[in-house]
Amino acid sequence: MGFIDLSGLFAILVLFAGVATLQFFYGRKLNILIMKNVVDELEQVIKPKDQLYTWLGGYVGFKAEYSIDDPEIEKVEVTLTLLPRQSILYLPISKLTLKGDRLFFCDKMQACC
Numbered sequence: 001m002g003f004i005d006l007s008g009l010f011a012i013l014v015l016f017a018g019v020a021t022l023q024f025f026y027g028r029k030l031n032i033l034i035m036k037n038v039v040d041e042l043e044q045v046i047k048p049k050d051q052l053y054t055w056l057g058g059y060v061g062f063k064a065e066y067s068i069d070d071p072e073i074e075k076v077e078v079t080l081t082l083l084p085r086q087s088i089l090y091l092p093i094s095k096l097t098l099k100g101d102r103l104f105f106c107d108k109m110q111a112c113c
Contacts, residue, residue: 019088020088020089023085023086023087023088024086024087024088025086026085026086027059027084027085027086027087027088027091028059028085028086030085031059031060031082031083031085031086032059034082034101035061035062035080035082038080038103039053039062039064042064042066042078046066046068046076047068048066048067048068048076049067049068049069050066050067051064051065051066051067052064052065056079056081059082059084059085059086060081060082060084061079061080061081061082062079062080063077063078063079063080064077064078064079064080065077065078066078073107075107076105076106076107077105077106077107078103078104078105078106079102079103079104079106080101080102080103080104081098081101081102082101083095083098083100083101
């Protein structure tokens with residue numbers, strides 16, 4: 001009788017491990033796709049003459065510094081933070097506290113929005 005209960009628990013753990021693994025690869029791919037689309041869109045709109053990207057925490061987002069030709073602005077900083085879609089355990093907590101993905105813009109005067 002005890003063996004059956006442990007085998008059922010083991011099966012549930014194996015199933016959860018499989019779901020967590022699939023969620024990791026799906027969430028990672030989705031976050032990378034979101035980052036790529038944001039970068040493509042930003043570069044198309046801003047048309048930078050130079051750019052520097054810093055990848056934040058693997059699949060969490062990036063920080064970008066764009067140099068542009070406008071003498072009043074010269075430099076724009078952009079930070080993108082994404083929900084941890086690759087982590088099935090932390091995603092629900094993150095959705096409750098962060099509410100979604102965030103994109104921040106700052107110019108050289110550090111006027112952020």
